[in-house]
Amino acid sequence: MPSITKNNKKNFLHLSKGFTLIEILVVLSIMVALTILVLAGYSETGSRLALERTVESFIGDVNSTKQRSASSLSYEENDEVKKLGHGIYIEEGAGEYIIFKDKSETREFSGGDETVRVGEIETGVSVDSIEVGSDNTPNNLSILFSSENGGVYFNGESGSDVKITFRAQGGEDLTRVVQINSSGVASISYE
Numbered sequence: 001m002p003s004i005t006k007n008n009k010k011n012f013l014h015l016s017k018g019f020t021l022i023e024i025l026v027v028l029s030i031m032v033a034l035t036i037l038v039l040a041g042y043s044e045t046g047s048r049l050a051l052e053r054t055v056e057s058f059i060g061d062v063n064s065t066k067q068r069s070a071s072s073l074s075y076e077e078n079d080e081v082k083k084l085g086h087g088i089y090i091e092e093g094a095g096e097y098i099i100f101k102d103k104s105e106t107r108e109f110s111g112g113d114e115t116v117r118v119g120e121i122e123t124g125v126s127v128d129s130i131e132v133g134s135d136n137t138p139n140n141l142s143i144l145f146s147s148e149n150g151g152v153y154f155n156g157e158s159g160s161d162v163k164i165t166f167r168a169q170g171g172e173d174l175t176r177v178v179q180i181n182s183s184g185v186a187s188i189s190y191e
Contacts, residue, residue, distance in 0.1 A: 047168040050122040055166055055176045055188060058097070061119050062088060062143065062178075062186040065099055066152075068116075069145035086116070087144035087153075090164065092127045096120050108142035108156040121166075128167035128175065133160040145184055152184040163189065 069086035085102035089109035097119045104112030121127065130141045132154050141162065144153040151158050161181050168174035179189040 047124055047174055051125050051166060051168040051174055051176055054122045054125045055178060057119065058090075058121075058164075058166075058178060059186045059188070061097075061099060062180060062184075065143075066145045066184050069147045070150070072147035083147040085144050085146040085148065085153075087113075087142055088119075089140070089142050090127060090130070091140040092130060093139075094121065094127060095123075102144055102146075106156065107144050107146065107153040124169045126167055126169070128165040129163075130165075131163040136160075143180065143184075152180075152182060154180075158182065 065086045065088055069084075072084050072086065085105075085107065086100070087102055087109060088097055088099055090097040098109065099116045099119060100109055101114040101116060102108075103114050104110045106112075129137065130139065131137050132141065138155060140155075141164065142153070142155050143162070144156075145151075146153065154160050154162050159182055161179065164178045164180075166176050166178065177189040178186060180186045
């Protein structure tokens with residue numbers, strides 16, 4: 001039986017103080033798994049925040065457009081006094097929406113209208129669907145607040161409620177529905 005000398009004992013102890021390949025692989029795999037979990041959570045949180053900012057910004061623009069229309073001054077054109085309606089035009093899948101003055105008096109967005117401002121939909125968020133009333137699902141929507149009679153028109157017609165669904169690309173459950181009633185009051189509906 002070989003005996004352990006002082007030199008052999010020193011070498012033996014020195015070798016046993018290191019890490020084995022299996023221990024290193026286990027630690028690396030745990031680090032990779034934790035990194036993946038953190039990045040996945042960060043991505044979803046970023047998508048959720050972008051969705052919330054987009055919806056809040058859109059509702060703010062609906063409310064300010066309604067106020068702008070209510071306080072709109074009249075103007076004279078061809079010896080006729082007119083009041084401008086103000087509105088918002090939005091399309092499914094678009095990355096922006098248009099805030100406009102209804103100079104064409106069609107009660108919906110058209111080529112003769114004046115663009116006041118373009119509102120942006122954040123990257124990673126899109127308009128998933130638009131519902132006007134209970135059975136009409138167009139791929140675009142004009143919301144017009146009439147300064148003349150105080151009415152609200154959706155695609156040129158009054159008397160309906162509207163639902164606009166915004167979706168974040170982070171997952172199927174990342175949606176928010178903006179509901180605008182026939183009086184022009186916008187709110188977030190959690191469906």
